[in-house]
Amino acid sequence: xxxxxQLQLNTHISAKFNQELENLKHSVLTMGGVIEQQLVNTxxxxxEKAPSLAERVSLNDSKVDVMETQVEQECMRIIAKRNxxxxxxxxxxxxxxxxxxxxxxxxxxxxxxxxxTLNKIPDSELVFGxxxxxxxxxxxxxxxxxxxxxxxxxxxxxxAHQQDKDIDRVYKKVLEQTAAEIQLNPGDINQWxxxxxxIRAFERIGDRCKNICEYVIYLTYGRDMNSSSMKKTVxxxxx
Amino acid sequence: MLKLFEREILSVDEISKAQTGIDVxxxxxxxxxxxxxxxxxxxxxxxxxxxxxxxxxxxKTTLLNSFNRMNELNRNHQCxxxxxxxxxxxxxxxxxxxxxxxxxGMVFQRPNxxxxxxxxxxxxxxxxxxxxxxRKLDDSVERALKNAALWEEVRDRxxxxxxxxxxxxxxxxxxxxxxxxxxxILLLDEPTSALDPLTTLYIEELINELKKQCTLxxxxxxxxxxxxxxxxxxxxxxxxxxxxxxxxSLFTMPAKQQTEDYITGRYx
Ligand SMILES: Nc1ncnc2c1ncn2[C@@H]1O[C@H](COP(=O)(O)OP(=O)(O)OP(=O)(O)O)[C@@H](O)[C@H]1O
Ligand SMILES: [Mg+2]
Numbered sequence: 001x002x003x004x005x006q007l008q009l010n011t012h013i014s015a016k017f018n019q020e021l022e023n024l025k026h027s028v029l030t031m032g033g034v035i036e037q038q039l040v041n042t043x044x045x046x047x048e049k050a051p052s053l054a055e056r057v058s059l060n061d062s063k064v065d066v067m068e069t070q071v072e073q074e075c076m077r078i079i080a081k082r083n084x085x086x087x088x089x090x091x092x093x094x095x096x097x098x099x100x101x102x103x104x105x106x107x108x109x110x111x112x113x114x115x116x117t118l119n120k121i122p123d124s125e126l127v128f129g130x131x132x133x134x135x136x137x138x139x140x141x142x143x144x145x146x147x148x149x150x151x152x153x154x155x156x157x158x159x160a161h162q163q164d165k166d167i168d169r170v171y172k173k174v175l176e177q178t179a180a181e182i183q184l185n186p187g188d189i190n191q192w193x194x195x196x197x198x199i200r201a202f203e204r205i206g207d208r209c210k211n212i213c214e215y216v217i218y219l220t221y222g223r224d225m226n227s228s229s230m231k232k233t234v235x236x237x238x239x
Numbered sequence: 240m241l242k243l244f245e246r247e248i249l250s251v252d253e254i255s256k257a258q259t260g261i262d263v264x265x266x267x268x269x270x271x272x273x274x275x276x277x278x279x280x281x282x283x284x285x286x287x288x289x290x291x292x293x294x295x296x297x298x299k300t301t302l303l304n305s306f307n308r309m310n311e312l313n314r315n316h317q318c319x320x321x322x323x324x325x326x327x328x329x330x331x332x333x334x335x336x337x338x339x340x341x342x343x344g345m346v347f348q349r350p351n352x353x354x355x356x357x358x359x360x361x362x363x364x365x366x367x368x369x370x371x372x373x374r375k376l377d378d379s380v381e382r383a384l385k386n387a388a389l390w391e392e393v394r395d396r397x398x399x400x401x402x403x404x405x406x407x408x409x410x411x412x413x414x415x416x417x418x419x420x421x422x423x424i425l426l427l428d429e430p431t432s433a434l435d436p437l438t439t440l441y442i443e444e445l446i447n448e449l450k451k452q453c454t455l456x457x458x459x460x461x462x463x464x465x466x467x468x469x470x471x472x473x474x475x476x477x478x479x480x481x482x483x484x485x486x487x488s489l490f491t492m493p494a495k496q497q498t499e500d501y502i503t504g505r506y507x
Binding site for chain 2: 011013014015023027030063066067070071074077080081082083173198
């Protein structure tokens, strides 16, 4: 079974290094906070059919890109200056990968927002309701993921990770409903393509959150979550 | 624009005159007829840590020594140019060396305590200056030892010989000795090269604390150390200053290929 290590950030001889790692960790959480708000705004825009709010989400996406660049640069600076090893190095790599996933989540959110801006929200109550459903599940999973990351809580990360199964299930269902709608009105296929993209974007957000949960596990155990030695650990944690 | 990380470090060309601790202008030094420093121009920022890096023999120690005119101990020494500290050119003929030496502290590679008590080692400089008031000496010794993070370890044995201290303690004692004179500038020539990694980190942390009180210049062969402790870094080669910049830039994106080759270990 894999060995669990608690990463102690505040124990370096260099107080400044402690501070830098704290700030780094905090920076992805800040970024996560902005992303979460973006997602919530998008869902409200979708539900209320409010293009102006969706427009604001699109504009805000560049903020997320800038944040990612800043996090990457800071990771690079710390690696160059501090020569981090072991848990510190894993933390920095984790932060860097998380920032990348967050930036991609931002793009997916912007894709859904565009659907609202372009006034291409589907008329079908079923599909529309399915989109809101998957979107709300995204918010829940995202919150659980960030929470697990903030507390570096392995069990919470595994629980959040599992939420993706529900997202996938709802995704398949909405996909089937959409396919049925398309068959009914094949002439509107272009309209529906955008809807398909948006649904796909929701599904992707779940995948990205899953990645972040895996990083938390990697950080705690130094192992890939899908490795055989980790599987036993995961089972035991969930008992 | 949104900023996730606060950088309080100015780039070298943003440093104003008031923020300059040592201003070196057109400095050339010959030792025994050999050109050792070739036209150095550098503004060492005040209350910051500046690292001097470069291959052995490139002139780091010589440059450090020119900040307190230690090179003059070498009889065959010739120098031109100016070194300004607090609006005074220290190479001006009217400057008194003794004044300079109290203004500028120096710590060497190997700790060199005098064969006397810990107490006497620390107040050595003050005694030379003629201080005899016991209260004042006591206070200075305590303050210096505290600033050098050595007080807790030696407070009960101030009058024991300094020679029985460990290497790391001796090096901190040397720092305390320099600090007792409350110098504005502290020069450190490979201060941790004789110490173990953990003690080294303690000294580095101490150095970092000291910049509140003084301007520090550190010569080090340990690239990683230079990256860790310094705010600014100067890369020298063959008596010339190749690149001087804030350490964040120098160690992540040096401007000169020569610097990049050296810090990445590609130097021939
Ligand atoms: N007294 C002297 N007479 C002649 N040359 C000297 C004298 N002292 C130093 N040098 C030469 O000056 C050059 C610079 O010496 P310096 O001690 O400043 O180098 P350094 O960068 O500090 O090297 P290291 O990293 O090995 O300490 C060297 O080439 C050295 O041989
Ligand atoms: Mg030297």
